Amino acid sequence: MQWGKRYLMCPPEYFDVTYSINPWMDVDEPVDRDLAARQWGTLKTALEAAGASVEVLPPQPGLPDMVFTANHGVVANRQFVPARLSFDQRQGEPAHTSRWMEEHAFGIVQVATPGPHEGAGDCLPWRQDLFAGYGQRSDRRSWEDVAIKTGWTIHTIHLTDPRFYHIDLVLCPLDDEHAIIAPSGIAREDLPRLLDLIPQPLILTPREELQFMMNSVVVGSTVVMPACSARVRDTLREWGFTVVVVDVSEFLKAGGAVRCLTLALDVELRLP
Ligand code: ARG
Numbered sequence: 001m002q003w004g005k006r007y008l009m010c011p012p013e014y015f016d017v018t019y020s021i022n023p024w025m026d027v028d029e030p031v032d033r034d035l036a037a038r039q040w041g042t043l044k045t046a047l048e049a050a051g052a053s054v055e056v057l058p059p060q061p062g063l064p065d066m067v068f069t070a071n072h073g074v075v076a077n078r079q080f081v082p083a084r085l086s087f088d089q090r091q092g093e094p095a096h097t098s099r100w101m102e103e104h105a106f107g108i109v110q111v112a113t114p115g116p117h118e119g120a121g122d123c124l125p126w127r128q129d130l131f132a133g134y135g136q137r138s139d140r141r142s143w144e145d146v147a148i149k150t151g152w153t154i155h156t157i158h159l160t161d162p163r164f165y166h167i168d169l170v171l172c173p174l175d176d177e178h179a180i181i182a183p184s185g186i187a188r189e190d191l192p193r194l195l196d197l198i199p200q201p202l203i204l205t206p207r208e209e210l211q212f213m214m215n216s217v218v219v220g221s222t223v224v225m226p227a228c229s230a231r232v233r234d235t236l237r238e239w240g241f242t243v244v245v246v247d248v249s250e251f252l253k254a255g256g257a258v259r260c261l262t263l264a265l266d267v268e269l270r271l272p
Helices: 033-049 093-103 140-150 191-197 206-210 230-238
Strands: 006-009 053-056 073-076 079-082 123-126 129-134 154-158 171-173 178-181 200-203 217-219 222-225 242-245
Touching: 006 033, 033 053, 033 222, 073 093, 079 093, 079 140, 123 171, 129 140, 140 154, 200 230, 230 242
Parallel strands: 006 053, 129 154, 178 200, 222 242
Antiparallel strands: 073 079, 123 129, 171 178, 217 222
């Protein structure tokens, strides 16, 4: 893949589940913050070992989901489009990321959208274009406005399952030919259209979807995953990928895994 060698991550100093905005979040189930810190560190080390560099966004008190940097905005061609998050509890996050982006020479592109759009977590680059989810957290018209303002091509995919509420919970591009797909979250009318575009899809079983195997990060030929079945591992190996599994159990309690904890900074898109 042409991108995926530089990421922004935010340490879990204030990470917690104090509210519930997706079906995975149970405020009665305690988070082990020391374990979360170790898991986060292991993930960062795994990405670096695979050949990526990781930059660190200072965490902020009162924003327990800020660790999920994928939702702070969309990054491409050294431009940052700050997200407009659906829930009040997370709305304070993107401003901190915008400041970091400004300090690191990214251009800030503000788009006055009619509704929410939840950043790269709901808008993944693949083959020079972006694939964005709508119907759960993001509004389709928002992506249309982002596309107009930036000149990027954004294909929208209708998401229908509240458990898989972002595009990074249904799709993981591996390279131009291969992608992991979690079909349960994709609208029936969009699934054939998406599958038509992918010469070699790896379609997860319902059980594999529940382990968030689609929420993985690809660094070159290494796939860093929150879990991996023997079947998925064999297929990925056959395709020339190396699998590294990092346990992110504490973050699954908030409904996020490996991909959600990272924001790729080196995405380059073609402009028409
Ligand atoms: N608790 C967070 C939320 O519900 C988790 C975000 C997961 N992010 C992702 N890109 N899938 O907003």
